[in-house]
Amino acid sequence: MSIETARPPGLNLDVAADPNDPHRDDYALSAAFVEKVVDAADAGDAARLAELLHELHPADIADLMGFLTAEHRSVVVQSLPPEVLAETLPELDDGIREQVLERVPHLTLATALQELDSDDAAAVVEDLEDDQRERVLAAMPEVDRAAIESSLGYAEDTAGRLMQREVMAAPQFWTVGDTIDHLRSQGDDLPELFFDIYVVDPVNRPIGGVPVSRLLRARRDVPLTELMEPINEIVVGQDQEEVAYVFEKYHLISAPVVDSAGRLVGQLTVDDIVNIIQEENREDILRLAGVSDEDRGSNVMGVVRSRIPWLVINLGTAVMASLVIGQFADQIEALVALAILMPIVASIGGNAGTQALTVAVRSLASRELSAANALRIVGREVGVGLTNGLTIGVLLAIIAGVWFGRADLSLVIGLAVLINILAAALAGTLIPLLLDRLDRDPAVSSPVFVSWITDVVGFLSFLGLATLILL
Incomplete structure (x- = not known):
C-alpha cells in the first residue's frame, strides 16, 4: 500500500530538482524563478506571466510580490484572475x-472581494483610500x-x-439528521471553513458547540443537545492578543464570537x-530593534521615518553616558588602560541587559510574567546576574591582570562587570514591567532605557572604582 503525500501546487520535492520548479528546497522562491517573472514583466509578455504564475499557491505569489519593484508588481497583479x-x-x-x-481597478477588486470570507475582505478594504473604498x-x-461595513465598524x-x-x-431542538440535511441543502x-456547529437558544445565544467530526459519527435521531460541548465565547470587543491567548491556552480550533x-x-x-x-x-521582535514590519515594502524615506526617532532618542542617551565619562577625563588620561577596558564593561552589560x-518582554506577551510572580522572576534574574557577573568578572580580571600586570586593575574591572551585569538584570526585568503597568508597549521603549542604564552604570562603576582604588 502506497501513500501519496499532499503538497502545495507547483512544489516539487523529488530528489532530482525540476528545472521548471519555482521553489528551492526550503519552500522559498528561487532567484531564477523571480528573474523569469521580472523578464516577462519587462517584456510585457502576459502569456508568459500567466504561465509562470499558474501553478503558484497564493502565498507564494504574495512572497513573489515582496521581491519585485512597485512597477513589476503592477504588471504581475494585472495578470492574476480575480479568484487568484x-x-x-x-x-x-x-x-x-x-x-x-x-x-x-475598483471593479476587478469588487469582484475579487466577493470570493473572500467577510474577515479577509474587511482586512483588504481597510487598506483602501477613502475614495477607492467607496467605489469598491x-x-x-x-x-x-453590509458584511464588510459591519466588520469595519x-x-x-x-x-x-x-x-x-x-x-x-x-x-437547540434540532437532531443530527436535521443538521446534516440543512448542511446539504445550503451548499x-x-x-468556506468551519469546525463546529454552534447550538443556539431562541434569542440566538450560543449554549454549546458540536464538532463536525462528532456530528458525523452520531445517529440521525440524536438531539444536538446530547452531543454539544462547552464553548469558550469571545466578545466582539476583546483585543486580538487576548483572543490569541485564549486559543493558545485552551487549544481551540474555533470559537463563537458574541455581542x-x-x-x-x-x-x-x-x-x-x-x-x-x-x-x-514578529512585531515584538522588530520593535525591540526599533523597526517595523512595513519596512520591506517601504521606500527609503518611509523606512527612515520609522527608524530615525529611536536613533535620535538613543543618541540622547549615548550623550548622557558620554557626560559620565567626561567627569573622569583626568583619570582616563592618567591611566590609558582605563580607556582600553572601559568599552568591555559597557558591552558585556548591554548584552546581559538584552x-x-x-x-x-516575551514572558509579558505570553502572560507568564505578571504582578503575581514578578518578585520571584526578579529574584531569579538577580541570581542569574550575580552568577554570570562573578563568572565573567573573574575571567575578565584574569585577562586584565595578564594583559597589564596589575592586580588592582583586575579587581576594579572584575567588580565593575559584576555591578553592571546585576544592574542589567534588574533593568531588563523591571523596566518592561513598569512600562506594562503604565500601559506602554515594553517592546518599543525598553531597549533604549536598558542600554542607557547599562552604559551609565558600567562607566560610572568602572571609572568610579578606578578613582577610588587606582588613583
Whole structure:
C-alpha cells in the first residue's frame, strides 16, 4: 500500500530538482524563478506571466510580490484572475498590499472581494483610500457590502474586526439528521471553513458547540443537545492578543464570537489566530530593534521615518553616558588602560541587559510574567546576574591582570562587570514591567532605557572604582 503525500501546487520535492520548479528546497522562491517573472514583466509578455504564475499557491505569489519593484508588481497583479487575486491579497504584507491595491481597478477588486470570507475582505478594504473604498463597496452586492461595513465598524485589532460573519448555527431542538440535511441543502451558502456547529437558544445565544467530526459519527435521531460541548465565547470587543491567548491556552480550533448581549454574530478559526500569534511575535521582535514590519515594502524615506526617532532618542542617551565619562577625563588620561577596558564593561552589560529584556518582554506577551510572580522572576534574574557577573568578572580580571600586570586593575574591572551585569538584570526585568503597568508597549521603549542604564552604570562603576582604588 502506497501513500501519496499532499503538497502545495507547483512544489516539487523529488530528489532530482525540476528545472521548471519555482521553489528551492526550503519552500522559498528561487532567484531564477523571480528573474523569469521580472523578464516577462519587462517584456510585457502576459502569456508568459500567466504561465509562470499558474501553478503558484497564493502565498507564494504574495512572497513573489515582496521581491519585485512597485512597477513589476503592477504588471504581475494585472495578470492574476480575480479568484487568484482574492486569495493573494490577504497574504500580502500590509505595506505591499497598499501599493498593490492602488494599481487594481475598483471593479476587478469588487469582484475579487466577493470570493473572500467577510474577515479577509474587511482586512483588504481597510487598506483602501477613502475614495477607492467607496467605489469598491458601491460595486459590490448589498449583502457582501453590509458584511464588510459591519466588520469595519468594530475597533481595529479586536475580535469583531477579525471574525468571519459566516457561521454555522443550529437551534437547540434540532437532531443530527436535521443538521446534516440543512448542511446539504445550503451548499455554497455555508462558511468556506468551519469546525463546529454552534447550538443556539431562541434569542440566538450560543449554549454549546458540536464538532463536525462528532456530528458525523452520531445517529440521525440524536438531539444536538446530547452531543454539544462547552464553548469558550469571545466578545466582539476583546483585543486580538487576548483572543490569541485564549486559543493558545485552551487549544481551540474555533470559537463563537458574541455581542454585548451574548448573541452569536460570528466565529474565529485557528487559521486567523495563527496569523495573529505570528504577527504579534514578529512585531515584538522588530520593535525591540526599533523597526517595523512595513519596512520591506517601504521606500527609503518611509523606512527612515520609522527608524530615525529611536536613533535620535538613543543618541540622547549615548550623550548622557558620554557626560559620565567626561567627569573622569583626568583619570582616563592618567591611566590609558582605563580607556582600553572601559568599552568591555559597557558591552558585556548591554548584552546581559538584552538577554533579560528579551525574556521579560516575551514572558509579558505570553502572560507568564505578571504582578503575581514578578518578585520571584526578579529574584531569579538577580541570581542569574550575580552568577554570570562573578563568572565573567573573574575571567575578565584574569585577562586584565595578564594583559597589564596589575592586580588592582583586575579587581576594579572584575567588580565593575559584576555591578553592571546585576544592574542589567534588574533593568531588563523591571523596566518592561513598569512600562506594562503604565500601559506602554515594553517592546518599543525598553531597549533604549536598558542600554542607557547599562552604559551609565558600567562607566560610572568602572571609572568610579578606578578613582577610588587606582588613583
